[in-house]
Amino acid sequence: MTSLHADPWSAPVADGPIDATVAVPGSKSLSNRYLVLAALADGPSTLRSLLVSRDTRLMADALRALGVGVELGDDAVHVTPGELRGAVTVDCGLAGTVMRFLPPVAALADGPVRFTGDAEALVRPMGPLLRALRALDVRVDDEGEPGHLPFTVHGRGTVRGGSVDVDASGSSQFVSGLLLAAARFDQGLTLRHTGPTLPSLPHIEMTVDVMRAAGVVVDDSRPEIWHVEPGTVAGRDVQVEPDLSNAAPFLCAAMVAGGSVRVPGWPARTTQPGGLLPGILTRMGASATLDGDVLTVTGTGEVRGVDLDLRAAGELAPTIAALAALADSPTRLRGIAHLRGHETDRLAALAAEITRLGGQAEQTSDGLVITPRPLHGGTWRTYADHRMATAGALVGLRVPGVAVEDVATTAKTLPGFVDLWAGMLAGTTPAGATGPTA
Numbered sequence: 150m151t152s153l154h155a156d157p158w159s160a161p162v163a164d165g166p167i168d169a170t171v172a173v174p175g176s177k178s179l180s181n182r183y184l185v186l187a188a189l190a191d192g193p194s195t196l197r198s199l200l201v202s203r204d205t206r207l208m209a210d211a212l213r214a215l216g217v218g219v220e221l222g223d224d225a226v227h228v229t230p231g232e233l234r235g236a237v238t239v240d241c242g243l244a245g246t247v248m249r250f251l252p253p254v255a256a257l258a259d260g261p262v263r264f265t266g267d268a269e270a271l272v273r274p275m276g277p278l279l280r281a282l283r284a285l286d287v288r289v290d291d292e293g294e295p296g297h298l299p300f301t302v303h304g305r306g307t308v309r310g311g312s313v314d315v316d317a318s319g320s321s322q323f324v325s326g327l328l329l330a331a332a333r334f335d336q337g338l339t340l341r342h343t344g345p346t347l348p349s350l351p352h353i354e355m356t357v358d359v360m361r362a363a364g365v366v367v368d369d370s371r372p373e374i375w376h377v378e379p380g381t382v383a384g385r386d387v388q389v390e391p392d393l394s395n396a397a398p399f400l401c402a403a404m405v406a407g408g409s410v411r412v413p414g415w416p417a418r419t420t421q422p423g424g425l426l427p428g429i430l431t432r433m434g435a436s437a438t439l440d441g442d443v444l445t446v447t448g449t450g451e452v453r454g455v456d457l458d459l460r461a462a463g464e465l466a467p468t469i470a471a472l473a474a475l476a477d478s479p480t481r482l483r484g485i486a487h488l489r490g491h492e493t494d495r496l497a498a499l500a501a502e503i504t505r506l507g508g509q510a511e512q513t514s515d516g517l518v519i520t521p522r523p524l525h526g527g528t529w530r531t532y533a534d535h536r537m538a539t540a541g542a543l544v545g546l547r548v549p550g551v552a553v554e555d556v557a558t559t560a561k562t563l564p565g566f567v568d569l570w571a572g573m574l575a576g577t578t579p580a581g582a583t584g585p586t587a
């Protein structure tokens with residue numbers, strides 16, 4: 150991917166307290182769920198403020214290949230469902246939501262659908278999802294190492310459905326992917342999680358929530374068991390919430406530099422794990438207030454270390470780890486062993502990069518222990534991981550000479566990151582950085 154910015158990118162140092170309003174684009178997780186449900190619906194959908202980034206483009210391109218109409222309008226994305234067709238290849242890039250949400254959809258297509266992706270995607274875990282599909286009589290052919298991309302799902306137009314177990318301790322997306330398509334299975338689906346831990350529960354609740362909003366009957370009254378009734382999915386007109394996880398580095402900037410960052414459009418109620426940010430950041434020394442739909446986080450520049458179980462919100466970990474490296478006391482992050490299967494092994498990557506700049510960060514069996522030390526400048530590697538790049542930017546706010554490699558990797562979920570970051574430091578948000586096509 151080409152970058153408009155130098156590689157490595159010299160992360161700007163904050164030369165005083167920040168006072169900025171930052172409008173972040175739509176949620177990746179909600180955008181890709183709405184796209185999948187709209188593709189499976191019984192009529193057209195209009196998706197407003199949908200995120201336009203690499204992950205949502207990959208989803209839209211894949212759905213188009215499968216026979217779905219996806220058009221980018223002036224103020225919304227319009228989705229027109231069609232007969233799902235096979236004999237196509239889906240490029241998942243590095244998007245977990247594409248590689249985990251679309252194989253069950255492909256099983257409903259009328260022929261083979263080959264799934265492939267970036268080199269980094271080929272090591273991300275897929276096995277439990279593929280085993281569940283096979284248990285539902287869907288043929289899946291491995292191409293390389295079993296349980297990984299690339300593979301081919303042989304769609305037969307219908308899926309029997311019924312009951313299936315899945316070990317989702319490696320990723321909640323195995324559950325979400327199976328649930329999203331399940332209303333279109335002949336018998337619906339009863340899905341039971343069997344593994345030792347279940348990460349990212351808010352993301353599963355998000356899946357159930359958006360399915361119910363589309364008229365699908367879901368019973369989640371028993372812990373770690375979900376039942377989806379067979380039925381139709383309604384086409385909808387929806388407004389996508391801002392991506393609260395992508396708001397995290399900006400909110401944390403106010404803590405690192407001092408001052409205030411305001412994020413408008415903050416939902417009163419949300420299933421996004423970023424909804425946990427006000428509580429987490431308050432524990433780490435910030436004040437957070439919600440006034441109408443504007444969240445304001447105010448900091449003094451002093452950050453407190455925490456002992457935090459991030460099982461529910463693992464995608465916040467890179468940002469919190471960067472913040473912790475700048476704190477005045479140690480931090481222990483727990484419950485995030487599954488981050489080893491994210492865009493990169495995030496526990497290893499965070500430990501390596503914090504250590505490279507003179508910090509102290511040790512991996513544990515399920516997380517990180519970060520002991521603040523004076524940091525120095527140097528290269529911050531990003532491992533094709535958008536959240537490693539934004540974490541490097543946060544460290545660079547305080548530490549002169551941090552050079553973030555491949556900042557363009559932020560295009561996965563936040564293509565305008567560098568301009569938004571510069572706008573925040575200038576105290577303003579660049580015009581045109583928001584809206585449906587941001």
Ligand SMILES: O=C(O)C1=C[C@@H](OP(=O)(O)O)[C@@H](O)[C@H](O)C1
Binds near residue numbers: 320321352464
């Ligand atoms: O369903 C989703 O949209 C997501 C679920 C989570 O995945 P894991 O459960 O694999 O962490 C999260 O980390 C990812 O960024 C998005």
Ligand SMILES: C=C(OP(=O)(O)O)C(=O)O
Binds near residue numbers: 243464
């Ligand atoms: C884990 C993440 O992404 P993905 O949807 O590719 O799993 C993430 O965005 O932090």
